[in-house]
Amino acid sequence: MHLLIKYARKVLPIFFFLNATAQLTPYEKDPQKNTTATYQEMIDYYQTLAKKYPKQSKLFTCGKTDVGKPLQLFVLSKSGEFSPEKLKKSGNAIFLINNGIHPGEPEGIDASMMLARDLLAKNALPDNEVIAIITAYNLGGMLNRGESRVNQNGPVTYGFRGNRRNLDLNRDFIKTDSKNSYSFQEIFNSWDPDVFLDNHTSDGADYQYIMTLIDTQRDKLTPILGKYMKEKFTDELYKRMATKDYKLIPYIDFPGETPESGIEAYLETPRYSTGFAALHNTIAYMPETHMWKPFQQRVESTYQLMVYLKDIIHEQGNTLLATRRKAKDYVKNQTTFPLRWKLDTTKYANIPFYGYEAEHKPSEVSGLTRLYYNRDRPFTRTIKLYDRYQASLTINKPKAYIIPQCYDKAISLLQLNHVKLMPIKQDTIVHAEVYYIKDFPTNTQPYEGHYLHHDITLEKKMMDVPFYKGDYMAFTNQESNRYLIETLEPEGVDSYFCWNFFDGILSRKEYFSPYIFEDKAAELLKKNPQLRTDLDNAIDKNPSLKNDAHGQLEWIYQHSNFFEKTYKLYPIARIL
Structure with a gap:
């Protein structure tokens, strides 16, 4: 049956029964259910909850954001303990929820307010699980309230996608240009969540589903954690959501004109929130409610997904904690690490797809042919789901990396992500493997404030490299190996090098004057x-060089002892 019709005919018993004195959200107060909370309404709401339930909830004021206001973390703990270290030692699983990274996609903000209230009002907190809610992440975007999403069906007004610096914060988890990202990473690494949820709204094709789901691409996780997540979490979420008429489907990304061409599972690299979480062996999900469904359906489906995910975490209990421990130990001892991935088109599943017929008609704007989805013609068809990836590039980890102290941003982020760094105690010469950057194609247009390098190729050499007191050594026997290796290896798709952390090495500092160098050459x-x-x-291979006097001098200069050895020399050495 058509999913929207089923939904309209059935009143879903989603929320706990609340008495007349219950604290209602702005969304609930609106008879049309088409209102999302403002920043101040949200903060006031959580402050009231924290005062009303001081034994089981606490509102933390965390680091600053780019708009000057701090991130707020609302923690729900049945035991009344709010220290992440003590909670983890006592066997609690940590469920971290992030909202409003794109404030124009606000379902999670409103649904989390209701979820927190309902769990507290009914004394329904699980006894082995702590729920931590980032009330809203992109506060600058939330304060920039208006109507900026032409493809979206409500709410009436909402926040803007970019933050105060006009950055898309769901591209900032590695480069960390925003204060928001730094503060988020402080929260994430302090609480070390076992499960992470980042609430979103999708854009794209039209179909019957209210919600699509990005789950951390399981091939990117350890074999231990990837299999466990798929069987015990993802499959369970699909089963349980279907019982509430919220059938799920993987995020609908397709190669052809319409979804019937097949779905290709989204590969969330470390720049994205769930890709960042994967570097820390955290199970992560990004629900994407459909932008053209009514806001009420989007809020209530988000609420229900969080309820089910909370329940599954509670049911898995110690098994979840033990599986993550095994995954961390695996990464600590792992020797080979993937850096790039490609879709495995030889593997696919046939799945049912609830869609609308894609049709064409003349455009009233241009008079040309346009695509539209006919909601009067719903269908169910079998389509292909390609959801497996293969590593297209792998690296053998070194024994350790050595990082010059001058690269303070890289060092700060490594330490923030619990990479253990050992300062070198005296000046020294180290025989190590180094990289020369051979080729680094660069985007011609800025992307999130950077001209991103990609498809890096390297030349490897062994050489004696000077390092100095205060430089850092990072051994690769750590739980944080994935973050360490995927950021420091230049070929990684979201490495620090790709994000321009080391661009100083890409330009020469010394040159020659031809009239002087002629005699020396x-x-x-x-x-x-x-x-x-x-x-x-060289001239035989490149005939144009024969009549290029300066070109020949340049060739001799580059092949002489005068040519600077630091040009394109990646500054981080590998101890083998």
Whole structure:
């Protein structure tokens, strides 16, 4: 049956029964259920909850954001303990919920307010699980309230996608240009969540589903955690949501004009919240409610997903904690790490798809043919789901990395993500493997404030490298190996190098004056006949060099001892 019709005919018993004195959200107060809370309404709401239920809830004021206001973390703990260290020692699982990373997608903000209230009002907190809610992440975007999403069906007004610096914060988890990201990472690494949820709204094709779901691509996780997440969490979420007429489907990303061409599972790299969580062996989900469904359906489906995820965490209990421990131990001892991935098109599943017929008609704007989805013609068809990835590039980890102290942002982020760094106690020379950056294609247009490098190719060399007192060594026998390796290996898709942390090495600092170097170049050729032979061979391979006097001088200069050895030399050494 058509999902929207089923929903309209059935009143879903989602929320706990509340008495007349219950604290209602702005969403609930609106008869049309088309209102999302403002920043001040949200803060006032949580402050009231914290005062009303001081033994089981606490509102933490965390680090600053780019708009100057701090992140707020609302923690629900049945035991009344609010220290993450003590909670984890006593066997509690941590469920971290993030809302409003894109404030124009506010369902999670309103649904989390109701969830927190309902759990407290009914004394329904689980006894082995702590729920931590980032009330809203992108506060600058939330305060920039208006109507900026033309493709979205409500609420009446809402926040803006970009933050105060006009950054998309769901691209900022590695480069960390925003204060928001730094503060988030402080929260994430302090609480070390076992399960992470980041609430969103989708854009794209039209279909019957109210919600699609991005689950951490399981091939990117350890075999231990990936299999466990799929069987005990993802599959269970699909089963339980279907019982409430909220059938799930993977995030609908397709190669053709319409979803019937098949769905390709989304690969969330470390720049995204769930990709960042994967670096820490955390099970992570990103629900995407459909932008054209009524706001009420989007809020209530988000609420229900959080309830079920909370329940599954409670049911899994010690098994969840033990599985994550095994995954961390696996990563600590792992020797080979994937850096890039490609879709495995040889593996797919046939799944039912509840869609609408895609049709074409003349555009009233241009008069040309346009695509539209006919909601009067719903259908169910079998389509292909491609949800497996293969590593397209792997790296053998070194024994350790050495990081010059001058790269303070990289060092700060490594430490923030619990990478153990050991300062070098005296100046030294280290025989190590180093990389020369051979090729680094760069985006011609800025992307989130950066000209991103990609498809890096390297030349490896062993050489003696000077390091100095205060530089850092990072051994690769750590639980944080994935964060360490995927950020420091230049070929990683979201490495620090790709995000321009080391661009100083990509330009030369010394040059020659031709009228002076002419005599020195002639001298070099006379003293080294092999150099002359190599130059002649270079000219044979590149005939244009024959009539290029400066080009020949440049070739000799680059092949002489005068040419700077630091040009394109990646500054982080690998101890093998």
